[in-house]
Amino acid sequence: MVILLEMVKVKTASVRVLHWVIFLATVSLVLTGLYIADPFWLSGSGEAYQTFVMAKIRLIHFLSAIALDVAFLVRLYIAFFSLFHTDWTEVLPTPGNLKEAWNSLRFYWTLEGEQKDYRWIDPFDGITFHLLHLVLILQLFTGFALYVSGIELAAGIWGIWAKTLHIATDWTLVVFGGLPGVRLMHHFTLWLVVSGAFLHIYHQIWKTIKLQRADISAIVNGYKLMAVKRGK
């Protein structure tokens, strides 16, 4: 039997653009977040009215957070209502997905047996994406809980926004023990994002080299290779 490989479209342009928006926003958030937690690098020189370093970096942090959250929500919408391919079932930890993910994991470490060819998100990726997005959601809620504490006295439409954020995020204060706990959690989760992103990138590079299915190209030009059994 000859294994023929074929280019198949797996990701639409919108999904690819959103992926890289999330990537850029995450990089920006990690860098500015580390600065806000400990302003180790830049410091304002001259009089206080001449410089605005921390305020600007916080602004970049907030804008990146908004970009990430909006991109995440749009991606969530696409996962459910895409005309090309809905993929929300592939990132759920269903028993079937978990079993296949376990098989993949075993294959990744032992190289025993054979890895199935998956056209869409493979179950192992699906589970890691699930965890990574839970971490991002945690960042979203703890981040907005910290953010809203600075606009307590807001009035008008801004006040409605503040009230909405309070309703959405006040549970984090109870769960993590007030603002200090939320701040600590938000900071610690940054490292979960960093290590998770690191493993994600490594895994995709490894798959691309080892499985020879051009996995990385899927997120760049939208196509990857699939085995097609043809002929004898």
Add this chain to the structure above:
Amino acid sequence: MSQVKDQTKFLTSIDRREFMGLCAQISVVLGLGNEMVPKIAEALEAAARKPSIIWLHFQECTGDSEAFLRTTSPSVAELVLDILSIDYHETIMAASGDQAEQLLTKTMKENKGKYLVVCEGAIPLATPPGPAGLKGGYLTIGNKTGLQIADEVCRDAAAVICVGNCASYGGVQAQRPNPTGAVGVGEALGIKTVNIPACPHNPVNSIATIVNFLLLGSLPPTDRFGRPLFAYEERIHDQCTRRSHFDAGQFVTEWGSEEAKKGFCLYKMGCKGPQTYNNCNKARYNDHTGWPIGAGHGCVGCSEPKFWDTMSPFYKRLEGIEVPFGGVEATADKVGLALTGAAAVGAAVHAAYTFGKKKEHDERIIDREKQEKKEGK
């Protein structure tokens, strides 16, 4: 103003200017504005409605009473004798022993349902070891536990106001491991109290709460920790005199340095202003003269519940994380870096192993393909 003046005959010992100063200050703290100052004066002056106040001490350092004594406009004598009727206060009352206890009983009987209770200090709930151990026995005054006293006095009170962090949330006694099981008064009795936390409380806020009660007959609206919103709605960080240095990225990195002299932001020195709700900068302490950040020390978050546990270390930005194995306290950064390092090591091991195994694996695939060829012709 003139109509108010006539009603102030009983205020013989008080300077009118000082008294109006206090009223204006309370008006500012309550966010009411100038036009309400006469009303506040009226409420304070109405002798018939002069509230009877019972001040109780539990597990505490009397720091809140000390802060209360530091009000100079009006002086504490005027405050205690003329403006409020503080009928029972263990530290400053003249009576002692049995006489004092009789006074307490008398006040409670005469003003049943009308008197205000000001609590200072936490109430322990744990039972001391030994045969005669009573619940809450770590605090016993005149053969009664603090819990019993608080329960008796607060039962018939119109309102209970907790001053200081101890009475509000337990304070330093309730810090881990909390050997006496100390809790705030509201939690100990299961009642709703108005809390004026801070270490010590700011008497302006406490008096403003009492004035609010006198003016409107009800307690001020509070946040979820029972703190009046007029004082605890905004963070220290958002009203800080050093906030411009924070936004400018100008931080103190060492005590006694040039930056510290210039009054830069204390964020890097562990200031807890961004996590703390209070009106310290507006109300200030010791007759509106100073407050911690103004004096060059970071905020320690003393108006927040359990601040000894959640806000410490006071001189570092973020607290430690307890690592489950070994009980070592590490910073979030160390744990996070270790996690990322572990991920990197895991990836390296995996890469070395799988790419080292490459040949074997590929040969196997070729073998299988050959076999398949044979079987399927």
